[in-house]
Amino acid sequence: MVTIKDIAARLKVSPSTVGRALADDSRISEATKQRVTEVANEMGYVANLAARMMRGVSSNLVGFVLPDIRNGFYSTVAHALSKCLQRGGFQLTLSETDDDRLVELHHIRELTSANVAGIIIVPTAKPHPDSVKLLKMLPHIQLLRRHASLGEQWFGIDDTQAIYAATSHLVQLGHHRIGYIGATDELPTGSARLKGFHQALPRGENVNPALVQLVAPGSIDIGREATRRLLSLPTPPTAIVAGSVQTTQGVLEELTAQGVRVPDDLSVVGFGDEIGFRWWGPGLTTVGLPVYDLATACGLWFVHQIKDNAVTSAPYTSISPATLIVRGSTKQLAPASGRRIASPRRRTVVSG
Known part of the structure; x- marks a missing residue:
């Protein structure tokens, strides 16, 4: 297995320089970071996440805690966040809660133990007090839903x-x-x-x-x-x-x-x-x-906050408006509004 020492020997620099470059340390120049990354990829280097965790270094993982990935609404959000975070050098990991606050707590604990860089969360109705405590220890942002106990940083829809x-x-x-x-x-x-x-x-x-x-x-x-x-x-x-x-x-x-x-x-x-x-x-x-735009804006803001170490508890709210799309399922009500719906009728065929 290729190690940091192997990369350092190839580049004729110190192992500490290589380690800092791979960790995106601000003390290392962008040119050196790029050179180290290129050689590391060429040599097939794989970062040892466990070792990084032992040193207390945050991973490049960002947790997305959401109710149900089967919901097309949330899967679109997850896709947009994933693309946005990937461009920022982070990887999105998904955790489903099924709107159960104990399951939510379990996922937050696991993500915290993995030293995630931060958590984006669609919170349950009443987050567990321990969830609140854990989230206050690391960067996090609420998306779509907002719960007062988790702070005033939120991206949502009107x-x-x-x-x-x-x-x-x-x-x-x-x-x-x-x-x-x-x-x-x-x-x-x-x-x-x-x-x-x-x-x-x-x-x-x-x-x-x-x-x-x-x-x-x-x-x-x-x-x-x-x-x-x-x-x-x-x-x-x-x-x-x-x-x-x-x-x-x-x-x-x-x-x-x-x-x-x-x-x-x-x-x-x-x-x-x-x-x-x-x-x-x-x-x-x-x-x-505006699901995709909302998720992208949230992701960009979060990446900026993490990279600049600017994540604070200061209130930040972004509210996006929805748009009514009028098609054929609505029409003017006839003057005789006492119409009855006969049931059952002949089953209709749905296209799409």
Whole structure:
């Protein structure tokens, strides 16, 4: 196995110079760093991470702690972060929590023990106190969700504005019985989106509590169940707003299974713009999210902070707006708004 001493002998410099160059030490010139890196790659040198950890040197790993990589929303974020960090000389490692704070704590402990350079986290609703203590010991940034105990450094989306725009669109089309399916208000994103829904409704208009379905995040099946509850109401909604990507998928699957004609029987506004959404039925009207740009901005900021040793607890917030994408799943409500949804109908075929 090639060692630092072998590289030093080849370059006729001291082993300490090689070690510092490979560790990106500011005391070593950029020209020397480049020369050392080229020779190290040529000789097939592999850094001994365990030895670096024993010396207390941070690795080039950045942990990304997230709820569920199966969610297209988060996989897009992970991809953007990975590319951004790679250009900065760091490698992204993924840890799924399934929104379980004990699993979250386990991953944070493991990442900390590996001397990661920092952690980017989509926190659970109530992070464990030990998670809070560990994160305060190393650079970290919250992404998409924000929890006060983890500090005020956060990159996110204007969730209130996103659902406000979706609901306002339906109100302008004449809908009053609008169903909403979103995450519980335990999550900051859930409460912000619910706030946007209520703000968009006409003032003084009472909302039937049954039209608001607050569900656990991260499950398509839960979205389907909530859709069934809305459709089975004595007076079902004339429109539905979905408050998450997976909820949207659940809504579309259930509407398809029941043969509901969109937008003739029901108007629908989704959340996120997954690849298949534009091809679903008449095309899904949905809230477009600046996911890639948001993740890239977060990654660039984090790399800069780490490299300049500038990571502090000073508040830093970046909020990106969402955009409503209008397609064929919403339309003007006819004057006779008491229409009923017959179920089941003939199962329709979904393209895409």
